[in-house]
Amino acid sequence: GAGVSQSPSNKVTEKGKDVELRCDPISGHTALYWYRQSLGQGLEFLIYFQGNSAPDKSGLPSDRFSAERTGGSVSTLTIQRTQQEDSAVYLCASSLTPGGTEAFFGQGTRLTVV
Amino acid sequence: GIQVEQSPPDLILQEGANSTLRCNFSDSVNNLQWFHQNPWGQLINLFYIPSGTKQNGRLSATTVATERYSLLYISSSQTTDSGVYFCAILGGSARQLTFGSGTQLTVLP
Structure with a gap:
């Protein structure tokens, strides 16, 4: 696609429910990244993919968070048993390769846990 | 991991003014x-x-990698320039960008 696309744009969920956030990277980009931005804060790295593999999962805040990428394209970030502290904007980015190439971000998914 | 510091944290300008935002980092930079x-x-x-140095319209940027800093220049600021400016670094052996805490810019009409 022309840019990184994320869905949904907004998600309101009840505490304890599971949610899935989707990211569709720029066509041909092998690297995909997930970040989280809490209200008024900077960007916190969660996980990155090289192709379908996730060499670095160190940023995932707990075992309730998981992510996968299939076909070297679309990625899904899943949060199980959501908590209020999970409320944030989840941003996805892609780049041609991991490392020294320019990264482009999607518009984000605003998650609110009530 | 690499440390990224941005200054100033907040900046308020009148429309038409110029500004310089700074980003300091702690390691060699790949991106x-x-x-x-x-x-x-x-x-x-x-x-x-x-x-190096790049320019795009009213904005320009300079990175001096050997001295571990980058500068973003905004000239003739407009209200639409308001928002948060982030510097993000990929350094050392990392494969993901590390973000600074940002500069909140407010341009008043």
């Missing part, structure tokens, strides 16, 4: 990007500038 986060939360790419 450095400047982003503008607009009021809707979208991160807009401004510059991909691991070294």
Whole structure:
């Protein structure tokens, strides 16, 4: 696609429910990244993919968070048993390769846990 | 991991003024990007500038990798320049960008 696309744009969920956030990277980009931005804060790295593999999962805040990428394209970030502290904007980015190439971000998914 | 510090944290300008935003980092850099986060939360790419100087309209950026800093210049600021400016670094053996805490810019009419 022309840019990184994320869905949904907004998600309101009840505490304890599971949610899935989707990211569709720029066509041909092998690297995909997930970040989280809490209200008024900077960007916190969660996980990155090289192709379908996730060499670095160190940023995932707990075992309730998981992510996968299939076909070297679309990625899904899943949060199980959501908590209020999970409320944030989840941003996805892609780049041609991991490392020294320019990264482009999607518009984000605003998650609110009530 | 690499440390990224941005200054100033907040900046208020009158429309038409010029400004300089600074980004200091603690390690050698493979990738450095400047982003503008607009009021809707979208991160807009401004510059991909691991070294050297680039200009795009009223904006320009300079990275001096050997001295571990980058500068973003905004000239003749407009109200639409308001938002948060982030510097993001990829350094050392890392494969993901590390973001600074941002500069909140407010341009008053």
